[in-house]
Amino acid sequence: MNALPMLVRGRNSLANALPVIAFAAATAIVCTVLAGTGAFYGRLGNASFELSGTEASPEEQVMPLLVMCAVLACVLLVPNAIALGGAAARLSLARREKDLAAVRLVGGTRAQVAGVAVSDVAWQSIVGAVIGVAVHIAAAWPLSHLDFGIRKFTVDELILPWWALVLTPFALALFAALSASITLTGVALSPLGIARGAHKVRMSVVRLVVWVLAIGAFLIAATILPQMEGMPIGVIIVAVLATVGAMVFAVNLAGPFLVWIVARIVASLAPTPGLLVGARRLTSDPRAGWRAVSGVTIALVVAGLASIITTFPNDDAVAQLMNQALVTGALLTVGIAAVLAAVSTGVTHTARVIDQGPRYRAQHVAGASVGQLHRARIAEIAIPVGISLVVSVFMAALVLLALMGSSATNPLVAVGFLVSVVAALGLVAASALVSSPLVARAARARVRTAG
Secondary structure (H helix, E strand, O other): OOHHHHHHHOOOHHHHHHHHHHHHHHHHHHHHHHHHHHHHHHHHOOOOOOOOOOOOOHHHHHHHHHHHHHHHHHHHHHHHHHHHHHHHHHHHHHOOHHHHHHHHHOOOOHHHHHHHHHHHHHHHHHHHHHHHHHHHHHHHHHHOOOOOOOOOOOOHHHOOOHHHHHHHHHHHHHHHHHHHHHHOHHHHHOHHHHHHOOOOOOOOOHHHHHHHHHHHHHHHHHHHHHHOOOOOHHHHHHHHHHHHHHHHHHHHHHHHHHHHHHHHHHHHHOOOHHHHHHHHHHHHOHHHHHHHHHHHHHHHHHHHHHHHHHHOOOOOHHHHHHHHHHHHHHHHHHHHHHHHHHHHHHHHHHHHHHHOHHHHHHHHHOOOOHHHHHHHHHHHHHHHHHHHHHHHHHHHHHHHHHHHHHHHHOHHHHHHHHHHHHHHHHHHHHHHHHHHHHHHHHHOOOOOOOO
């Protein structure tokens, strides 16, 4: 534990801030989404899932559907926010792999290395969680002014209970410690490999098989469930949410494999040095390449689902209220997904530049210009972005066709999704520009010498 302050002092302040930012964003998003879902559920009361009743008010009639949509937003957003927290823990540990390997080589035990690493990750997660809880509380007031067409939510309804706010930092610290402990296996078992940077990437086709199976399960559910008369609506809701959640999980599981395969093909056919270097970097760490765009993928899938609303009828009071609520909820969900994507993309790209600083320096000394390094990095970003766009368009089209059939060809749906695609590209471009100055700084950095 005496080594912990020295390791912390020896790192770049930006490298310390990145995991904290990721932990804060993950905490704020999870708390806000869960609190919003709880607020809708609290309004459910004794309302029936039968939407055809004449005695219930319009709000009571549409509330069951709104609760289902809120839970669907949870299924789409919360797992990816939690994944961002896990990525932050791994990112925090990646900053110190060589330091921890050096401690292991000079006689440190596995328990000592684990204690130093987990303690460092834990304090960063606690700081990030406290900031995230504060952001969640601060965001409750502006969110309470959103117009869902129903009685407006109060600030208290949009904030988690006090006991949940108190437990959140400790729960996140435990989660971060577990993620760090899993990542520590490489340092504990092969410190020489870590010190030499000899990471061996292994990607299995099982990842792709799981994705195909998840798509098949969704198509079966979308075909069979509407035809099953007499089945409780609660069972249908659970089945739909489970299949959509499985697809989200499977997409993030298959993403690194797709990046790895495409990057290997591009590297073998690359006509320029920049494209070759960028593709080779991705083959060495496809998980990080996909992690940078996974948030954008989910945001585009959510945008595809949100575009369905433009085709809904709007001919009576209940339909108007439902459309107003769904439009507001869809825009809010896409906005939260965009924030998640922005943080995930920006943090991951910046972290990769910091990680690869010595390589940038070595390549610059060997004769590569800063412009060539930028082009290699653009290729490193463009390949996962292209894969993300293809995957998100395919997933959104699949969901739209399965749920709407021929109605999915409505031009308004295509226009809405096209706008989302353009916005996603702008988001990725902006995140790339944020970390671009670090490339030149890393390339021209002075090499530290002993003594």
